[in-house]
Amino acid sequence: MTTEPIRAVYRVMCPESAIGRRAEEIAREQTTELPRGAVVRDGLEEEVLGRVARIRPVGRDLFDVDVDLPGTTQDGSATQLVNVLFGNSSMQADTSLHDVRLPGWLVGRFAGPRHGIAGLRALTGVQAGALSCTALKPQGLATDELASLAGLFARAGIDVIKDDHGLSDQEAAPFAARVAACRAAVARAAAGSGREALYVPNVSGSPAELARRTALAREAGCRAVMVAPSLVGLPAFDELVRAHPDLAVVAHPSFAGSVRIAPRALLGRLYRLLGADAVIFPHAGGRFGTWTEDACLELAERLRAPWLGLAPALPVPAGGMEVERAGELRALYGDDVMLLVGGSLYKAGDDLEARARAFAASVRPRD
């Protein structure tokens, strides 16, 4: 096979004297999984064995190892892609998946964002400036309480109102009734302004349940859903996105456990490849202290920049952002961004609607 290989970049902690051997072990582990010298058929290794393309030091006892993984290992599924990128090696503490470079033929087998930035702007009617987003929370609230919050945020002019990722199908607010009520509340609020906020329910559960909840969201008139790809499983995410080309999809990073796979690879490449139209991630300086501003900007760039013909996805910095940081975030990310503020609004108590209104206004174009 002469198809272009998949390039994986592994970051490996290892003494310099051993990195050559270690690199080859990783290339074997991720493909033939046979020790050197175990020859099952002559010529087979040339077809399927991963090949170490480059080793470069990036710190003390720290190396980036580029491995080319043959296209013959693939069957077009997300499971097999992830399996070959970081299956067994995920169990080796010295190794993380630092980056992936995908060939065009492989990208064509996955959905990619079908709406992306342009689609989300069309759905919200926000053609200029950034987008504002908040979350309905916490879990434990009853359906009418959540719907009431949804109406309040919609009246305040928030562009996108999403479920907290903790809202699933609990007794306190079962999915079907909750989603219908929240969507209706948002629609009622629109009667005044003429512009309806985009309500984005969180869909989760087993694959069958995911399908059921997505169907319910459609019935309620929702035009977008939120999914945590790493929580439902990348293959289930892949299937959901393909089954609903007309729904915009916001990706949530729950369970993304990003330390072993760099966010630039998992959120910046795989989530976009599989069709996330917007990707939520923890911005620097919030509750997730380990992400630097540079890492966040690089992730945003990967979501928005031209990449193998896929539509750009909307970056959604979040994770403990204060309303007061809206200006700073817009200066940093530019206009093609959706700012997600949750807890910082809820702290306002009785002034919630006024604070939400100020937040919604803060993302509009400046004169």
Next chain:
Amino acid sequence: MTTEPIRAVYRVMCPESAIGRRAEEIAREQTTELPRGAVVRDGLEEEVLGRVARIRPVGRDLFDVDVDLPGTTQDGSATQLVNVLFGNSSMQADTSLHDVRLPGWLVGRFAGPRHGIAGLRALTGVQAGALSCTALKPQGLATDELASLAGLFARAGIDVIKDDHGLSDQEAAPFAARVAACRAAVARAAAGSGREALYVPNVSGSPAELARRTALAREAGCRAVMVAPSLVGLPAFDELVRAHPDLAVVAHPSFAGSVRIAPRALLGRLYRLLGADAVIFPHAGGRFGTWTEDACLELAERLRAPWLGLAPALPVPAGGMEVERAGELRALYGDDVMLLVGGSLYKAGDDLEARARAFAASVRPRD
């Protein structure tokens, strides 16, 4: 709600002066996800907020934090269980999920092993001694080559012959033809001995594809399948196990990325909870150097010991085991174990069948 909570144990790297605050932050992050002081409704926090039950030092700047997560957060799905156990916190580099303690009411909502050790002994006809297992590999071999290997291993007396987890539905050996051919080869080999090896195909892909491949495996007469729960996604694994109560399920650790979730919790608890009848894991001293023998033994104990009424699951130490270590492994684990040896057999080249026969014999009861 007075139901018993879920107990999560987080291992947190943090100075002693800050651990109290950090523990509370984790409890909030995993449940209400609201900052302290954001009161949406009086009394709500008592129903849904995680509660720090204990903090104990386990090393320098290292603490185990027990958090009780209320049952009200659950909806019976694997997504919501994992979401509340380690959703957003997975993105915090100082925190790993070290252990889980599940209440009986929750365990009752999941499948658990339906065959377990007793079922696998019945399926293989191995009532005494340990079980032997090897893998068909590498990917890239054609269907007839893999079937020929399957026949060879069956004739050698290996109890369980599984697909390598890298075999999916590639062009070189498409799933349907490959599985039928391997099963047939194993059946032919049994004509001589009267005892048929258990052939276990690897099923993967999107949820729909997973269902299709499992159906094909059934059609081919397979009575067990291998699945990588973390690769297909825990919710898809959950659904698959429930849909096929008569199939035994061997769990493979690909993509389990076990550094951020301790194997004792992920493989030892969640995999068993969701219904793995046997669990493959890297034994100490193989290619996955970071697992200690103590950690492996503890994992085996968790798979086999009585736990909330679930059937015991079969531990399968693997990951670069040499045939020569069979005696050592049996002494360590006892008889309720399946030894999985792959590459060490393949290195034998033309002596493959003889070496496989020696391996198969090594697990039988000693006189």
